[in-house]
Amino acid sequence: MIDVYFWPTGNGKKVIILLEEAGVPYRIVPVNIGKGDQFEPDYLKIAPNNRMPAIVDHDPIGGGAPISIFESGAIMMYLAEKAGKFWPQAPHAKYEVAQWCYWQTGNQGPKMGEQGNFTRAAQNPANGDLHYALNRFNNEVHRLYGVMNLGLFNKQFLAAGEYTIADMICYPWSVNWKMRGLDIDEFPNVKRWLDEIGERPAVKKVMAMGPEFREDPATISDEERERRAGILANQRAWPVPKEWMAAELTRTRPASPPAEPAARRRRCARRRSAPQSRRGRNNGRSRSAAARRPRS
Numbered sequence: 001m002i003d004v005y006f007w008p009t010g011n012g013k014k015v016i017i018l019l020e021e022a023g024v025p026y027r028i029v030p031v032n033i034g035k036g037d038q039f040e041p042d043y044l045k046i047a048p049n050n051r052m053p054a055i056v057d058h059d060p061i062g063g064g065a066p067i068s069i070f071e072s073g074a075i076m077m078y079l080a081e082k083a084g085k086f087w088p089q090a091p092h093a094k095y096e097v098a099q100w101c102y103w104q105t106g107n108q109g110p111k112m113g114e115q116g117n118f119t120r121a122a123q124n125p126a127n128g129d130l131h132y133a134l135n136r137f138n139n140e141v142h143r144l145y146g147v148m149n150l151g152l153f154n155k156q157f158l159a160a161g162e163y164t165i166a167d168m169i170c171y172p173w174s175v176n177w178k179m180r181g182l183d184i185d186e187f188p189n190v191k192r193w194l195d196e197i198g199e200r201p202a203v204k205k206v207m208a209m210g211p212e213f214r215e216d217p218a219t220i221s222d223e224e225r226e227r228r229a230g231i232l233a234n235q236r237a238w239p240v241p242k243e244w245m246a247a248e249l250t251r252t253r254p255a256s257p258p259a260e261p262a263a264r265r266r267r268c269a270r271r272r273s274a275p276q277s278r279r280g281r282n283n284g285r286s287r288s289a290a291a292r293r294p295r296s
Helices: 010-022 041-046 072-083 091-121 131-151 165-174 188-197 201-207 222-232 242-252 262-292
Strands: 002-006 026-030 054-057 067-070
Touching: 002 010, 010 026, 010 072, 010 165, 010 201, 041 054, 041 067, 041 242, 054 072, 067 072, 072 091, 072 165, 091 131, 091 165, 131 165, 131 188, 165 188
Parallel strands: 002 026
Antiparallel strands: 002 054, 054 067
């Protein structure tokens, strides 16, 4: 069984799409990133980048102890390798798929994420003039759709001439073109690809996920909102959790020596007292001899 640490975002959904397509059993462990679950000490052991998704495979490739993996690109490569599906291993095809996976995790996801971040920030006048950032990332998102449009020219799928993890990893970040201020008709190859991928049953099932995980905003107190804002905004390096330090101290503390049996303690006590008695007797004889010695 594979535990998937998940929240219904584009990053979370691409992993579930692969698991559904491959028919691999899995169990969802919700990680409410709006609440701050990603900073919990136990989760940081799995994903020190304090992001989701992450997985723990209790029956890993090669056997042995469970394996934990964070970063969606690494997760999808691992799962495809384990399933023996959706990632052809002939060198040309393998690396054609890999390059699109890396493109998604290094370009599409981060740049579209920044566009969303600055778009939301611009709604608050207290954040100042964000025209440069908005222009920068709006243009970059337009460029990225163009990259996909080029990659899909005269091709049904992104890589290897077949449906692969390259398509699965890029699809969830590509569907929201309207909210990104784009006209999808500018990118006809992407439009055709989105329509085809979106009709797959596994994709439909996963893309519908979300409402069952979300909280009712009315149930969140003002104090809780303030707490969440304090840990989610302007994130910097997260310290080593005190729970880790305490566990390490316990692990490295020297063990107490075992208590001596009572019989051994009595024998040792007799040995320690015996020389003293002999010394006492010898001293007594010396004093007696000195008393009998005639004085000069």
